[in-house]
Amino acid sequence: xxxxxxxxxxxxxxxxxxxxxxxxxxxxxxxxxxxxxxxxxxxxxxxxxxxxxxxxxxxxxxxxxxxxxxxxxxxxxxxxxxxxxxxxxxxxxxxxxxxxxxxxxxxxxxxxxxxxxxxxxxxxxxxxxxxxxxxxxxxxxxxxxxxxxxxxxxxxxxxxxxxxxxxxxxxxxxxxxxxxxxxxxxxxxxx
Numbered sequence: 001x002x003x004x005x006x007x008x009x010x011x012x013x014x015x016x017x018x019x020x021x022x023x024x025x026x027x028x029x030x031x032x033x034x035x036x037x038x039x040x041x042x043x044x045x046x047x048x049x050x051x052x053x054x055x056x057x058x059x060x061x062x063x064x065x066x067x068x069x070x071x072x073x074x075x076x077x078x079x080x081x082x083x084x085x086x087x088x089x090x091x092x093x094x095x096x097x098x099x100x101x102x103x104x105x106x107x108x109x110x111x112x113x114x115x116x117x118x119x120x121x122x123x124x125x126x127x128x129x130x131x132x133x134x135x136x137x138x139x140x141x142x143x144x145x146x147x148x149x150x151x152x153x154x155x156x157x158x159x160x161x162x163x164x165x166x167x168x169x170x171x172x173x174x175x176x177x178x179x180x181x182x183x184x185x186x187x188x189x190x191x
Contacts, residue, residue, distance in 0.1 A: 001115070003038055003039055006038035006039055006115050006116065009038075010112060010115055010116070013033065013108060013112055013115070014033040017031045017033050017108050020089075023089055023090050026088075026092060026097065026098070026104075027048075027054075027091050027092055027093060028054060028090060028091050028093060029049065029053075029054025029091045030053075030054055031057060032053045032086065032089055032090070032091075033057075034083060034085025035083070035084055036079065036082050037080060037116075038083075038115065038116060039117070040082045040116055041081070041118060041119050041120065042081075042082045042083075042120045042180075043082065043085065043116060043120070043121045044083070044121075044122045045085060045086065045087065045122065045123055045128040045131065045132065046085070046124045046127070046128060047086055047088065047124070047128065047159060048088035048089075048092050049086060049088070049089070050062045050091065051091065052065075059085055059086060060084050063164060064160035064161040067160040067163060067164060067170075071160075071174060074174075074177065075177050075184075076181065077184075083112075083116050086127075087102050087109045087127060088105045102127055102130050105131070106132075119151075119152065119153060120153045120180070120184070121153070121154050122155045123155065124157060124158070124159045124160065125139060125157075125158055125161075126139060126159075127159075128159075129156065132154065133154065139157070139158050140169075142156050143157045143158055143172055144156070144157065144175065146183070157173055157177070158173050158176075160173065
């Protein structure tokens with residue numbers, strides 16, 4: 001699929017998200033479908049929009065987003081080369097999104113992934129793991145590890161909001177991203 005066709009399809013999915021009755025029932029604010037390259041090799045997947053995101057419709061622009069974006073830059077990736085999103089596309093009415101909300105929202109996410117076709121999906125915390133692995137993962141024990149499924153690599157790390165609360169997690173997250181950087185460079189040398 002050509003880049004322009006991918007961009008059109010992502011725009012169509014964003015309209016679908018904006019018109020989704022169930023997503024609106026569970027959330028508030030502007031829809032936050034995601035942003036970045038329609039042909040990104042790496043997709044970063046969080047949890048759900050926060051207040052700042054719900055005001056603007058852009059993902060990861062609050063405190064945790066600034067941390068994520070700075071670490072992405074630190075490993076040499078440009079924001080316009082990656083795709084940043086969450087499984088849940090609206091600010092949840094009750095803090096953490098429910099399992100039911102995540103599983104419903106996954107329908108939109110899977111359509112986006114089918115269009116973008118990323119080789120690596122970075123799972124930022126438990127909600128991201130639930131959305132794509134259909135299970136919770138003990139992040140403190142499994143961060144910095146990868147799983148492969150269907151030719152795609154899932155890279156597990158903590159959510160940046162967690163890293164902001166716990167200094168040790170912030171250090172671990174930076175170390176995880178160094179592993180991600182090495183994984184990307186290995187791929188580049190092979191192809």
